[in-house]
Amino acid sequence: DTGVSQNPRHKITKRGQNVTFRCDPISEHNRLYWYRQTLGQGPEFLTYFQNEAQLEKSRLLSDRFSAERPKGSFSTLEIQRTEQGDSAMYLCASSFPEQPQHFGDGTRLSIL
Amino acid sequence: EDQVTQSPEALRLQEGESSSLNCSYTVSGLRGLFWYRQDPGKGPEFLFTLYSAGEEKEKERLKATLTKKESFLHITAPKPEDSATYLCAVQSHNAGNNRKLIWGLGTSLAVNP
Numbered sequence A: 001d002t003g004v005s006q007n008p009r010h011k012i013t014k015r016g017q018n019v020t021f022r023c024d025p026i027s028e029h030n031r032l033y034w035y036r037q038t039l040g041q042g043p044e045f046l047t048y049f050q051n052e053a054q055l056e057k058s059r060l061l062s063d064r065f066s067a068e069r070p071k072g073s074f075s076t077l078e079i080q081r082t083e084q085g086d087s088a089m090y091l092c093a094s095s096f097p098e099q100p101q102h103f104g105d106g107t108r109l110s111i112l
Numbered sequence B: 001e002d003q004v005t006q007s008p009e010a011l012r013l014q015e016g017e018s019s020s021l022n023c024s025y026t027v028s029g030l031r032g033l034f035w036y037r038q039d040p041g042k043g044p045e046f047l048f049t050l051y052s053a054g055e056e057k058e059k060e061r062l063k064a065t066l067t068k069k070e071s072f073l074h075i076t077a078p079k080p081e082d083s084a085t086y087l088c089a090v091q092s093h094n095a096g097n098n099r100k101l102i103w104g105l106g107t108s109l110a111v112n113p
Helices: none
Strands: A003-005 A010-013 A019-024 A030-035 A043-052 A053-057 A066-069 A074-080 A088-095 A107-111 B002-008 B011-016 B021-025 B030-038 B046-052 B054-060 B060-065 B068-073 B084-092 B108-113
Touching: A003 A088, A010 A019, A010 A053, A019 A088, A019 A107, A030 A074, A043 A066, A053 A066, A074 A088, B002 B084, B002 B108, B011 B021, B021 B030, B021 B084, B046 B054, B054 B108, B068 B084
Parallel strands: A010 A107, B011 B108
Antiparallel strands: A003 A019, A019 A074, A030 A043, A030 A088, A043 A053, A066 A074, A088 A107, B002 B021, B021 B068, B030 B046, B030 B084, B054 B060, B060 B068, B084 B108
């Protein structure tokens, strides 16, 4: 069990640039989640995949955000035209059905 | 609206000084309550799942209990390595099939040697 892997660990970018993060879930976990966490807060749900299907998106997820899980394995989260308010830790989690979610160590995004 | 409240916000203990963290929840149909530990710069690490009132789970110095309105995480004789933020989260039956977690703000625990 290699755990959930997220890359990059840190991303610094200028406002207005596009960024993409990758998540490799635990092998054979069919459920994959993206959360966002800011300092002193709990994670906030962004979106959820079951296999390759994106089944729910939070209202927090503006049109600038898009997520994919093309073959039901790894997932990417893209943010277009980044804004200061996008600065946060982006967490990915995966699970089997009816099992606890296991998290990666996140990608910390800083917008200059 | 589903809601999770954790207290205290921060707790400082001496090594060996036992204490409890509280997680109060309001949810329309509890599917499960989860405790996670989070170290600085890391993702949450799963500790326990509780499903029904009266249930208890233990792991080393940690014991989690559940009632119909709250959960406690009891820490017995803590060590400095137990220092972390402890997060509580719930899943509601109304979350549909996605099983998303609703989180509290966490309790930041510091254990002094």
